[in-house]
Amino acid sequence: xxxxxxxxxxxxxxxxxxxxxxxxxxxxxxxxxxxxxxxxxxxxxxxxxxxxxxxxxxxxxxxxxxxxxxxxxxxxxxxxxxxxxxxxxxxxxxxxxxxxxxxxxxxxxxxxxxxxxxxxxxxxxxxxxxxxxxxxxxxxxxxxxxxxxxxxxxxxxxxxxxxxxxxxxxxxxxxxxxxxxxxxxxxxxxxxxxxxxxxxxxxxxxxxxxxxxxxxxxxxxxxx
Amino acid sequence: xxxxxxxxxxxxxxxxxxxxxxxxxxxxxxxxxxxxxxxxxxxxxxxxxxxxxxxxxxxxxxxxxxxxxxxxxxxxxxxxxxxxxxxxxxxxxxxxxxxxxxxxxxxxxxxxxxxxxxxxxxxxxxxxxxxxxxxxxxxxxxxxxxxxxxxxxxxxxxxxxxxxxxxxxxxxxxxxxxxxxxxxxxxxxxxxxxxxxxxxxxxxxxxxxxxxxxxxxxxxxxxxxxxxxxxxxxxxxxxxxxxxxxxxxxxxxxxxxxxxxxxxxxxxxxxxxxx
Amino acid sequence: xxxxxxxxxxxxxxxxxxxxxxxxxxxxxxxxxxxxxxxxxxxxxxxxxxxxxxxxxxxxxxxxxxxxxxxxxxxxxxxxxxxxxxxxxxxxxxxxxxxxxxxxxxxxxxxxxxxxxxxxxxxxxxxxxxxxxxxxxxxxxxxxxxxxxxxxxxxxxxxxxxxxxxxxxxxxxxxxxxxxxxxxxxxxxxxxxxxxxxxxxxxxxxxxxxxxxxxxxxxxxxxxxxxxxxxxxxxxxxx
Numbered sequence: 001x002x003x004x005x006x007x008x009x010x011x012x013x014x015x016x017x018x019x020x021x022x023x024x025x026x027x028x029x030x031x032x033x034x035x036x037x038x039x040x041x042x043x044x045x046x047x048x049x050x051x052x053x054x055x056x057x058x059x060x061x062x063x064x065x066x067x068x069x070x071x072x073x074x075x076x077x078x079x080x081x082x083x084x085x086x087x088x089x090x091x092x093x094x095x096x097x098x099x100x101x102x103x104x105x106x107x108x109x110x111x112x113x114x115x116x117x118x119x120x121x122x123x124x125x126x127x128x129x130x131x132x133x134x135x136x137x138x139x140x141x142x143x144x145x146x147x148x149x150x151x152x153x154x155x156x157x158x159x160x161x162x163x164x165x166x167x168x169x170x171x172x173x174x175x176x177x178x179x180x181x182x183x184x185x186x187x188x189x190x191x192x193x194x195x196x197x198x199x200x201x202x203x204x205x206x207x208x209x210x211x212x213x214x215x216x217x218x219x220x221x222x223x224x
Numbered sequence: 225x226x227x228x229x230x231x232x233x234x235x236x237x238x239x240x241x242x243x244x245x246x247x248x249x250x251x252x253x254x255x256x257x258x259x260x261x262x263x264x265x266x267x268x269x270x271x272x273x274x275x276x277x278x279x280x281x282x283x284x285x286x287x288x289x290x291x292x293x294x295x296x297x298x299x300x301x302x303x304x305x306x307x308x309x310x311x312x313x314x315x316x317x318x319x320x321x322x323x324x325x326x327x328x329x330x331x332x333x334x335x336x337x338x339x340x341x342x343x344x345x346x347x348x349x350x351x352x353x354x355x356x357x358x359x360x361x362x363x364x365x366x367x368x369x370x371x372x373x374x375x376x377x378x379x380x381x382x383x384x385x386x387x388x389x390x391x392x393x394x395x396x397x398x399x400x401x402x403x404x405x406x407x408x409x410x411x412x413x414x415x416x417x418x419x420x421x422x423x424x425x426x427x428x429x430x431x432x433x434x435x436x437x438x439x440x441x442x443x444x445x446x447x448x449x450x451x452x453x454x455x456x457x458x459x460x461x462x463x464x465x466x467x468x469x470x471x472x473x474x475x476x477x478x479x480x481x482x483x484x485x486x487x488x489x490x491x492x493x494x495x496x497x498x499x
Numbered sequence: 500x501x502x503x504x505x506x507x508x509x510x511x512x513x514x515x516x517x518x519x520x521x522x523x524x525x526x527x528x529x530x531x532x533x534x535x536x537x538x539x540x541x542x543x544x545x546x547x548x549x550x551x552x553x554x555x556x557x558x559x560x561x562x563x564x565x566x567x568x569x570x571x572x573x574x575x576x577x578x579x580x581x582x583x584x585x586x587x588x589x590x591x592x593x594x595x596x597x598x599x600x601x602x603x604x605x606x607x608x609x610x611x612x613x614x615x616x617x618x619x620x621x622x623x624x625x626x627x628x629x630x631x632x633x634x635x636x637x638x639x640x641x642x643x644x645x646x647x648x649x650x651x652x653x654x655x656x657x658x659x660x661x662x663x664x665x666x667x668x669x670x671x672x673x674x675x676x677x678x679x680x681x682x683x684x685x686x687x688x689x690x691x692x693x694x695x696x697x698x699x700x701x702x703x704x705x706x707x708x709x710x711x712x713x714x715x716x717x718x719x720x721x722x723x724x725x726x727x728x729x730x731x732x733x734x735x736x737x738x
Contacts (some may be wrong), residue, residue: 013645027644036647038646039642039645040640058548058549072233086608087513087551113236148235148237272573272623273539273576273623274574286526316614317616318526365574368621372527
């Protein structure tokens with residue numbers, strides 16, 4: 001058996017992906033001798049194990065993910081950021097103002113206001129608390145211009161492509177600059193025309209069930 | 225969508241895009257300031273259990289209206305008049321911002337404004353809903369389910385209710401030996417007029433028609449104005465904590481009649497195709 | 500399949516389901532949704548979540564809480580129903596929640612709520628089963644981790660004959676109604692109710708018929724999801 005062969009098939013919740021002694025990796029459960037899918041998606045069976053790449057589902061934060069969100073609310077100590085996930089991302093006052101942060105002295109509103117958008121990074125997330133985010137770092141911070149378009153977060157890898165091939169294809173052919181949020185939000189910068197072309201390309205990717213001919217389809221769309 | 229607060233927040237980028245587009249007299253979905261979104265009307269969507277029904281899609285807003293005609297004893301002060309009620313239900317399926325439970329003030333406003341739009345126009349002649357004076361009258365129930373919310377439910381509900389009423393029929397009754405008897409034969413409802421609602425929103429100093437959810441959220445004021453086919457103004461409601469100038473109101477009233485007439489044509493067409 | 504001596508009021512064979520169609524992804528604002536037309540029933544289900552729990556004190560630290568609401572529109576029944584939620588709707592909300600909950604892997608979503616809303620737009624007997632079929636399709640459409648889908652169907656007794664899928668007219672003169680829901684791949688029965696009068700033989704026969712109905716409905720649920728996600732291709736697909 002070739003160690004790098006991968007078997008793929010469409011699955012739905014409850015479908016037996018494979019029987020036997022295989023390693024359950026993601027979006028599957030092991031029940032007796034069977035590996036069962038818990039999601040709708042593409043199952044991949046390889047030497048490493050069995051996983052299902054979902055075609056839907058809400059974004060689950062992972063440490064170091066870059067995400068794009070908007071300020072939903074704030075209290076005296078932190079901003080609550082809508083990152084299109086189960087919970088709001090928490091941006092603490094001290095993360096922005098530093099350890100000397102004092103809510104009486106430092107104005108939260110002077111930094112981020114309700115409705116403002118930002119590019120952030122996930123600092124931590126575990127089952128016991130809401131995700132903590134940070135806006136310190138290159139490329140992070142408030143978004144002042146551009147347009148944000150959305151796609152199911154599980155399809156973000158397709159927008160990026162193998163080693164960035166797809167995003168490069170779109171940027172070069174449309175003239176639009178793109179910043180990808182792992183949470184399914186994509187920032188588009190450029191002329192109206194550039195952004196429209198890029199937005200349509202993203203939408204096309206989002207509507208495709210499978211990735212065969214995706215490159216050709218995208219090129220054909222944005223060359224019009 | 226996940227973690228949610230009580231009401232929609234339009235992000236600053238979208239807000240600025242909407243405003244800068246308006247300065248060029250365009251909107252994010254490429255409509256003109258006075259263009260309606262795509263309007264689809266489907267009749268008889270609930271034909272098995274209702275006397276009349278219609279489904280309306282206005283952009284992404286979707287509503288289903290169902291008419292039930294029953295009989296009741298008349299109110300003591302109007303013994304020869306039938307009864308009509310209109311009720312719009314904001315359902316939790318339609319939006320992450322709607323919680324199940326007793327209606328809030330927005331839901332109640334939607335329901336009451338829809339009701340007045342039909343009642344004040346005299347669309348249904350309640351005097352012709354009398355079966356036996358003092359004893360039995362027709363009771364017309366208009367219920368509208370909100371299936372997906374994307375702004376301007378006022379108009380979507382109005383079009384669905386109006387279409388459903390135009391499609392509706394009710395059993396005839398006869399009086400024999402002082403006894404009321406229901407016949408199998410049916411007749412249309414006593415429709416005297418076809419009111420059409422138009423809704424405007426004010427963003428900055430620009431007036432737009434048929435706001436979608438984001439536009440409605442950032443608007444400072446909203447105006448729903450209902451006209452009938454004779455060019456009469458029959459119902460109005462200003463909403464949101466902002467205001468309109470006298471000139472704006474006058475301008476809106478002219479556009480309301482024009483647009484109302486266009487939409488009335490579509491409603492009549494849908495009714496004609498459905499019958 | 501076999502023509503029986505007794506003709507059903509509905510004209511169907513004893514093991515014949517009404518016409519059913521299911522469509523996934525019909526409500527744009529919902530995380531997952533489905534519309535089911537089951538005979539004359541027209542039912543929409545929408546799923547929101549996983550999301551924060553309100554009020555916060557209801558949050559459970561190691562799993563999701565499931566909320567379910569079954570509600571009938573006033574125009575959905577023969578006689579107009581008042582808008583306020585009735586005791587019947589509350590009970591049905593509960594049994595539906597308890598029917599679909601076993602399929603949801605709640606431990607994957609600690610401290611969250613998953614909300615299921617079911618709206619009956621037109622009702623004609625067997626609405627709770629139809630609702631469960633729509634709700635589980637909507638859950639899969641929302642990407643909620645599930646052990647299996649949940650499929651539901653009712654059997655009953657009409658004119659002394661055990662039959663599959665009793666509609667409203669048959670129910671009015673019928674002698675028994677037995678709705679069931681199950682996880683199709685494991686066979687676990689998660690909804691089971693009975694109203695009526697059945698001998699042991701009839702009871703077993705009803706269960707058997709209900710299972711046949713569920714098999715057919717499971718296929719329709721798969722078709723609905725396949726239509727939306729796989730462009731209608733339901734089998735294996737090599738890339």
